[in-house]
Amino acid sequence: MILDLHTHSIKSDDGRAKVENYCQWIRSKNLPVDGFVLTEHRQFDVDSDYSTLASKFDLVIMKASEVETEYGHVLVYGVSASLTKAFDFASINLSLEMVVETSDQHGAVAVPCHPGRKRVGMFAHTEELGVPKGVKIVEIYNGGSRDNEDQIAIKNAKAFGYLGIGGSDSHIVSHVGRCGTKFPAKIANMDELVEALKSEEFKAISFKH
Amino acid sequence: MTISKTISKIMDVEFGANLPAFEPDTSLEIVKTFATLIGWDGARFRDHEAARKEGLAGAMVPGVLSQGYLVAMIHQWAPMAEIKAIDTVFRAPVIADEPHSITGVVTDINEDEGLVEIDLTVANEKGETRVFGTASVSLPA
Structure with missing residues (x-):
């Protein structure tokens, strides 16, 4: 199955998409994705329940987070109540190594996103700050990438031995599903997604162009 | 791809329809x-x-002109x-003299409320999003 692992809804400060419209869009355009993960900026959206929408549109809808570190932005899958207390998700100055290690301790997986991007991408900082410990996966296909950002991500991921995922980084409805990640087995919930990421059996996919 | 013709009533609007392309x-x-x-x-x-001396790729189109x-x-x-509203996020400069769509x-x-939501994207020739946003539009019944 294919999941878009990086999306934002109106819960994010720069997100303009309603989740129901994402679902309508995916189905009306016959996009080849089976679901998506909402990775809202600097928060974990505890309250929203998308189970009714998921059933109505036969899509998997999960919730995760995108936090900010000195190396740029990082997706965190498998956020639990205890993890939200372990560090301040709203901070824009987290330590990447701390986020990776703490996420791992709480059964979650941290994945630097758009790592080829200036300022907010990990590889923009490795020369100055060094290669961070603990990173195993990075986002190599990002639907919002410009110039050669994806190529920088792919090249460096290969050089450092990182696995790669894909996500659209959509902030408006029509950008969902531009990139995704293909898994060999069906994934129905976040526990299964975290397990699948840890199993290292997945492949990043781009549907751009 | 469905491309909408000129619309005058909300009942003529289809979900997922593309507005006619526009080249600014x-x-x-x-x-x-x-x-x-x-x-x-x-x-x-x-x-x-x-503009290049300021670190830009070239002279830029003012954001308010893009909104126009x-x-x-x-x-x-x-x-x-x-x-009713245009809400834009400026991701990267729109460079003057470069073709955009x-x-x-x-x-x-x-x-019920006579409102239509539209996704808007300004992209350069490489298909890179420079500006995106949404518009909320009121149309007669």
């Missing part, structure tokens, strides 16, 4: 004229070389539309 005039001459009219004296809106083009695109599609798609229809 990003020529430096237009940009300079616009910048003068609104009183923006910055060299970044007038001169490619000066978004409005023009919507009214080309639906001349009777009342635009604006695309719009209908992503929500609320017939």
Whole structure:
């Protein structure tokens, strides 16, 4: 199955998409994705329940987070109540190594996103700050990438031995599903997604162009 | 791909329909004229070389002009539309003298309130999103 692992809804400060419209869009355009993960900026959206929408549109809808570190932005899958207390998700100055290690301790997986991007991408900082410990996966296909950002991500991921995922980084409805990640087995919930990421059996996919 | 013709009533709007493509005039001459009219004296809106010295890829189209083009695109599609809101996120500069395209798609229809939501994207020739946003548009029943 294919999941878009990086999306934002109106819960994010720069997100303009309603989740129901994402679902309508995916189905009306016959996009080849089976679901998506909402990775809202600097928060974990505890309250929203998308189970009714998921059933109505036969899509998997999960919730995760995108936090900010000195190396740029990082997706965190498998956020639990205890993890939200372990560090301040709203901070824009987290330590990447701390986020990776703490996420791992709480059964979650941290994945630097758009790592080829200036300022907010990990590889923009490795020369100055060094290669961070603990990173195993990075986002190599990002639907919002410009110039050669994806190529920088792919090249460096290969050089450092990182696995790669894909996500659209959509902030408006029509950008969902531009990139995704293909898994060999069906994934129905976040526990299964975290397990699948840890199993290292997945492949990043781009549907751009 | 469904491309909407000119729309006059909300009942004619289809979810997922593409608005007719729109190519904004990003020529430096237009940009300079616009910048003068609104009183923006910055060299970044007038001169490619000066803009490059500021770290830009070239002279840039003012964001408010891009928003104007978004409005023009919507009214080309639906001349009777009342635009309630345009909400834009500027991801990267729109560079003058470089071809860009604006695309719009209908992503929500609320017939009870007569409102249509439109996704808007300004992209360069490489297909890179420079500006994206949404518009909320009121149309007659």
